[in-house]
Amino acid sequence: MDDQTDVARLQGMLLEQFREEADAEQQLVQIRTLMADLRKLFLYYEFGIEEVSTKIEILRKEFEQIHDYSPIEHVRGRLKSHESVFRKALKCGCALTVDSIRGEITDIAGIRITCSFVSDVYWMAEMLSKQPDVTVLQTKDYIAEPKENGYRSLHLIVQIPVFLSTHTEYVPVELQIRTIAMDFWASIEHKLRYKYDSELPEHLAEQISDSARVAAELDQRMGLLRDEVRPSPNGGSDLRH
Ligand SMILES: Nc1nc2c(ncn2[C@@H]2O[C@H](COP(=O)(O)OP(=O)(O)OP(=O)(O)O)[C@@H](O)[C@H]2O)c(=O)[nH]1
Numbered sequence: 001m002d003d004q005t006d007v008a009r010l011q012g013m014l015l016e017q018f019r020e021e022a023d024a025e026q027q028l029v030q031i032r033t034l035m036a037d038l039r040k041l042f043l044y045y046e047f048g049i050e051e052v053s054t055k056i057e058i059l060r061k062e063f064e065q066i067h068d069y070s071p072i073e074h075v076r077g078r079l080k081s082h083e084s085v086f087r088k089a090l091k092c093g094c095a096l097t098v099d100s101i102r103g104e105i106t107d108i109a110g111i112r113i114t115c116s117f118v119s120d121v122y123w124m125a126e127m128l129s130k131q132p133d134v135t136v137l138q139t140k141d142y143i144a145e146p147k148e149n150g151y152r153s154l155h156l157i158v159q160i161p162v163f164l165s166t167h168t169e170y171v172p173v174e175l176q177i178r179t180i181a182m183d184f185w186a187s188i189e190h191k192l193r194y195k196y197d198s199e200l201p202e203h204l205a206e207q208i209s210d211s212a213r214v215a216a217e218l219d220q221r222m223g224l225l226r227d228e229v230r231p232s233p234n235g236g237s238d239l240r241h
């Protein structure tokens with residue numbers, strides 16, 4: 001589907017939603033209200049990203065202090081763009097209302113955590129999941145069961161409370177936790193898919209799927225090396241040597 005078709009469909013959806021408002025002026029007011037409500041909702045999601053990022057930072061610093069190495073290579077939080085939310089709503093047939101969007105699109109707030117080792121990926125997921133104010137709404141383990149194209153990552157949708165002056169908002173945040181090798185692969189695959197508009201030529205699809213196997217093997221080998229220098233039980237780590 002090209003951009004123009006998308007825009008036309010979006011316009012159609014908005015007009016359909018406000019068809020009761022015969023007056024074009026009134027329709028415009030309704031659309032402006034929807035956009036203002038969405039901006040407010042997005043601010044709550046931004047707070048959600050900040051809260052979970054703080055949790056991740058605390059876990060990282062504490063782990064570093066105990067073991068003298070970081071289980072996290074990098075963290076990237078992102079708020080989905082309005083355009084991307086609308087496109088997704090179009091794709092899943094969800095109505096363009098704040099209630100439907102918040103009910104059906106759970107990746108508006110997202111954080112990607114890149115770890116060195118597969119064991120660190122599961123450690124991060126476990127540490128975050130067991131915090132009392134975190135509710136895990138969904139887990140998709142694409143490491144245990146990779147996607148057909150070879151995509152691997154651990155996905156969690158967690159819900160956290162955001163305490164505001166008048167009420168508490170419960171915000172879903174999509175966590176994508178993966179190793180450097182998984183992230184490298186996903187980044188290249190994403191670029192290729194974008195370039196070929198999701199229709200990868202067969203020889204490239206084969207190569208990307210083969211590269212996924214190599215990346216998985218690299219993770220396995222690195223895991224074995226890590227076991228050689230596993231943090232000692234007294235809390236010190238041999239990785240600093
Ligand atoms: N590069 C890459 N990223 C992927 C792939 N599959 C999933 N992702 C990422 O993970 C997100 C969520 O994917 P899923 O957990 O499969 O969720 P879904 O609801 O089935 O799929 P979406 O409609 O894409 O959100 C996507 O929006 C991408 O950011 C893949 O094959 N390649």
Ligand SMILES: Nc1ncnc2c1ncn2[C@@H]1O[C@H](COP(=O)(O)OP(=O)(O)OP(=O)(O)O)[C@@H](O)[C@H]1O
Binds near residue numbers: 076112
């Ligand atoms: N949970 C996440 N955390 C951090 N970055 C993310 C997350 N999900 C996607 N991204 C990145 O954010 C950018 C914008 O992604 P966007 O949300 O528009 O699309 P998408 O998640 O890839 O696809 P879709 O809308 O089909 O789910 C991309 O670079 C994507 O890799």
